Amino acid sequence: MIRLDNLTKVFDTPKGAVTAADHISMEVPTGEICILLGPSGCGKTTTLKMINRIIRPTSGKVFINGEDTTSLDTQDLRRSIGYVIQQIGLFPNMTIEENITVVPKLLGWDKAKYKERAREMMRMIALEPDAFLKRYPSELSGGQQQRIGVARALAADPPVMLMDEPFGAIDPINRAVIQDEFLKMQQDLKKTIMFVSHDIDEAIKMGDRIAIFREGKLVQYSQPDELLAAPKNEFVESFLGEDRALKRLNLVKVRDLASEDIGLVRPDDTLETALARIGDYGYQTSIVMVNAKRQPVGIISAAVARTTKGHCRDHFQSVPVVVSLDDDLRKVASLMFSNDMTWVPCVDDEGRIVGQITQRSITHHLGSRYRAHSGADDTVGEASPSSSASEE
Amino acid sequence: MPTLNLSGAMRLLVLVAVFMAGIWSQSSGVIDDFIFYLPDIQYLAVQHLWLTAISGSLAILVAIPLGTLLSRPSMARVAESAMQVLNVGTTIPTLAVLALSMSFLGIGTVPAVFGLFVATLLPITRNTYTGLKGVSPALKEAAAGIGMSPGQRLMRVELPNALYVIFAGIRTALAINVGTVPLAFLIGAGGLGELIFTGIDLYDPVMMLSGAIPTALLAIVVDMLIAITAFLVVPRGVNPSRA
Numbered sequence: 350m351i352r353l354d355n356l357t358k359v360f361d362t363p364k365g366a367v368t369a370a371d372h373i374s375m376e377v378p379t380g381e382i383c384i385l386l387g388p389s390g391c392g393k394t395t396t397l398k399m400i401n402r403i404i405r406p407t408s409g410k411v412f413i414n415g416e417d418t419t420s421l422d423t424q425d426l427r428r429s430i431g432y433v434i435q436q437i438g439l440f441p442n443m444t445i446e447e448n449i450t451v452v453p454k455l456l457g458w459d460k461a462k463y464k465e466r467a468r469e470m471m472r473m474i475a476l477e478p479d480a481f482l483k484r485y486p487s488e489l490s491g492g493q494q495q496r497i498g499v500a501r502a503l504a505a506d507p508p509v510m511l512m513d514e515p516f517g518a519i520d521p522i523n524r525a526v527i528q529d530e531f532l533k534m535q536q537d538l539k540k541t542i543m544f545v546s547h548d549i550d551e552a553i554k555m556g557d558r559i560a561i562f563r564e565g566k567l568v569q570y571s572q573p574d575e576l577l578a579a580p581k582n583e584f585v586e587s588f589l590g591e592d593r594a595l596k597r598l599n600l601v602k603v604r605d606l607a608s609e610d611i612g613l614v615r616p617d618d619t620l621e622t623a624l625a626r627i628g629d630y631g632y633q634t635s636i637v638m639v640n641a642k643r644q645p646v647g648i649i650s651a652a653v654a655r656t657t658k659g660h661c662r663d664h665f666q667s668v669p670v671v672v673s674l675d676d677d678l679r680k681v682a683s684l685m686f687s688n689d690m691t692w693v694p695c696v697d698d699e700g701r702i703v704g705q706i707t708q709r710s711i712t713h714h715l716g717s718r719y720r721a722h723s724g725a726d727d728t729v730g731e732a733s734p735s736s737s738a739s740e741e
Numbered sequence: 742m743p744t745l746n747l748s749g750a751m752r753l754l755v756l757v758a759v760f761m762a763g764i765w766s767q768s769s770g771v772i773d774d775f776i777f778y779l780p781d782i783q784y785l786a787v788q789h790l791w792l793t794a795i796s797g798s799l800a801i802l803v804a805i806p807l808g809t810l811l812s813r814p815s816m817a818r819v820a821e822s823a824m825q826v827l828n829v830g831t832t833i834p835t836l837a838v839l840a841l842s843m844s845f846l847g848i849g850t851v852p853a854v855f856g857l858f859v860a861t862l863l864p865i866t867r868n869t870y871t872g873l874k875g876v877s878p879a880l881k882e883a884a885a886g887i888g889m890s891p892g893q894r895l896m897r898v899e900l901p902n903a904l905y906v907i908f909a910g911i912r913t914a915l916a917i918n919v920g921t922v923p924l925a926f927l928i929g930a931g932g933l934g935e936l937i938f939t940g941i942d943l944y945d946p947v948m949m950l951s952g953a954i955p956t957a958l959l960a961i962v963v964d965m966l967i968a969i970t971a972f973l974v975v976p977r978g979v980n981p982s983r984a
Contacts, residue, residue: 403886428888438883442901442976451897452887485978501887511886 351377351400351509351541356409358395369395371565372409377558379414379508380539384552387562388588393545396562397511400543401430413509428455431502431510431540435517437494439486445471445497446482452505463504470500473534492523499531503538512544516551528554549589553577553596561585574600578715594715598679603672606714607695607704614638614649616662623661624654637694638665643701645671645694671696674703678711771947778951781936786955789932792850792922793963796857797915804862804914805907808869809895824870831863835921843928853922853930860921861914868910872903901976908971915967919960923952933959 358370370392377383385393398404400411402423411418418426439448446467453463471478474496486494495515502510516524532555535542546552552559553573560570561584569581577597580586589596612630614623616638627636627649635648638661647665657664670684671694681693685708692707766772811820839856846852876899884898900907926934933952940949977983 401886403882424888424890426888427886432883432886434879434883434886436877436879436883438879438886440880440884440898440902441978442898442904443978451889455888455893487978 350379350412350414351383351543352412352415353396353400354410354412356396356399356411357407358392358399358404359407368565370399373567375560375567375570377541377543379541381557382535382542382544382555383558383560384556385543385545385560385562386547386549386552386556386588387568389547390564391562392565393560393562394513395565397513397543397545400511401427401432428452428505429507429509431505431507433495433498433502433510433512433515435514437486437491437498437518439494439497439501441486444483444485445489448486448497449501449504451501456505458505466504470504473503474500475530492519492527495519495527496530503540508541510540510542512542514545514547517546517548524551531555550596553599561588595679597715598682598711599677601678601714602674603676603678603681603695603706604674606678606710607674607706608710609704611694611702611705612636613643613702614661616640616646616660616665618661620649620654620657620659620661620664623649624651627651627654632692635666635669637669637702638662639702642699643703645669645696645700645702669694671700671702672706673698681706682711774947775951778936778948782933782951782955785931785933785935785952786959789919789922789934789956789959792853792857792925792930792932793915793918793959796854797861797918799854799858800861800865800914800918801911803858804865804910805869807862808866808907809873809900811866811870812873820870824867827863827866830859831867835860835917836924836927839924839928848929850930852928853925856928857918857921857925861918864914864917865907865910868913869903869907872906872910873899875906876902902979904975905971905979905981908967908975912964912967912971915963916960919956919963923956 353373353375356370356373357368360367360369373392373396375383385397387393395404399406399409400418413430440451443451446464449467449470450458450463453466458466467482468478471481476493476496481489481493481497486497489497495518499515502512516527519527528551544555546555556573558570559573559576561568561576563584569576569585571579574597576585577589577593577600580589580593586593610630612626612632614626614636623636623638627633630636633651635650637645638647638649640646645668647667648669649661649665653664653666670688670690672681672684674695674697684693685691691709692705694702695704695706697703810816811823835856838859839853842852842856842859846855880898880902881894884894889897922932923934923937925932926938933956936952937949937956938952940946940952972980972982975983
């Protein structure tokens with residue numbers, strides 16, 4: 350758990366005092382990733398760097414796991430916090446192994462233990478220990494170097510990590526890969542992480558919580574879905590972008606919106622039954638046919654049912670599009686658009702139909718949160734437009 | 742079957758030329774003249790090297806800590822002006838430095854070592870300072886953020902990464918040093934300058950060359966020794982010659 354209590358930084362510049370971070374108070378629960386997000390010069394990096402005292406706070410306190418860090422020795426504090434920076438900062442004079450074991454060595458681990466730890470870390474970041482440990486950073490690609498940077502920060506198993514735009518210098522394709530790898534690692538590691546980013550998409554993907562900064566002030570601190578659904582003021586709205594509702598599609602699972610109410614036919618049903626059921630459920634064009642295990646085997650089109658007599662088993666068309674309960678709405682929306690459908694059946698892990706998700710339910714879900722919050726007060730955290738405060 | 746192609750002909754020509762030079766030097770007695778100076782060359786070369794070794798190691802011992810000190814953030818205010826003073830110092834001709842040091846230290850080894858020390862100090866200090874200042878801020882931040890103490894940062898990150906530049910400074914400085922030692926003869930400290938300057942005064946080219954050629958060879962050998970040391974000492978990851 351990281352808790353900031355009225356953390357403030359005032360820089361004395363020739364042009365006068367500049368408040369880079371203004372009474373920042375927030376709390377990151379144990380095991381969560383908190384993204385500090387905002388335009389450059391908003392105070393997010395200053396706030397992050399005050400936690401490990403790379404920047405000394407003017408006032409305010411930092412608590413880690415309930416302990417006030419003010420009384421801790423700076424070196425001890427930093428050794429207990431993993432630190433990853435955008436420029437990676439691997440020591441070029443050291444081998445990969447030496448880089449990873451820097452902190453364990455500072456902490457006085459014995460040789461066998463830190464050597465084994467280096468191999469363990471390499472396996473964790475999916476790089477072959479024997480191939481890489483004896484090499485130097487300059488011999489590695491940017492993506493590999495940043496993986497090592499993360500491994501170095503994690504080597505001494507700190508409960509808390511600070512990451513300053515860690516994936517900012519990596520090309521977009523590799524960045525997505527490393528983000529996914531990191532999230533997967535985090536599922537097991539459950540570190541409490543503060544993560545600076547200026548990329549809204551990265552924030553939504555990586556963050557359990559997002560803190561939006563502007564001109565040294567914390568404007569809004571919410572979970573991503575909440576943030577996108579209910580931006581506190583115009584600044585947050587414009588920062589999130591006009592397409593923020595679409596960004597939410599990533600965050601909502603089919604499970605959350607699926608309705609169990611779905612019309613189905615069986616192979617033994619007649620086409621008349623099918624036509625009636627298409628009408629009952631308001632489907633315009635077709636209905637899904639399932640087998641005895643409720644697995645979808647085909648669709649009966651309304652046009653066929655209207656003009657033909659017989660049983661469904663003789664007149665079905667190819668297997669319809671289905672989505673799994675764990676898919677996100679982005680995939681659902683994409684399938685609906687590409688197949689010109691207004692509803693999609695949902696299946697469970699065994700491929701049995703458990704319900705449906707409709708275009709209407711998606712738009713309703715995305716819209717209801719906006720409606721619920723429109724008219725709510727947007728005064729909280731309104732940043733006063735003080736003089737052009739800039740970071741560093 | 743060896744055929745006589747162009748390069749073969751060139752090789753033959755060189756061999757013949759060397760042979761002719763040998764005959765000439767033998768018949769004119771130049772070799773005997775050089776051999777006559779051999780004991781002098783040996784004695785003076787050792788003296789020469791001692792002057793270089795003492796003044797050079799003193800300079801290294803002072804310059805690296807000095808450069809390091811000036812590169813510390815707390816010294817930032819005075820560092821630039823101190824480096825300016827050192828830069829001005831570098832422009833003073835070494836002969837003038839020797840003359841000055843003679844004027845208050847008298848003649849002999851002590852003022853010579855002092856003068857050489859001053860001349861050698863500057864390039865090493867400057868390169869140590871520039872090398873340490875050139876270490877990327879990201880590296881320093883990473884080292885600090887990881888929890889290294891200022892001393893650990895200096896010894897484990899900053900100095901190793903500046904070492905290549907520091908060694909370049911040592912190389913330049915000692916090349917200057919070896920080449921300047923002959924001037925030390927002028928204030929009575931001996932060295933191969935004794936043969937060079939006496940040879941010039943006596944219009945004796947053989948005597949002069951028996952001082953000048955070993956001086957040149959010493960400079961080359963010292964330079965190579967430092968290059969080899971740098972190759973071995975500078976960590977592989979930051980050593981361009983081992984990349």
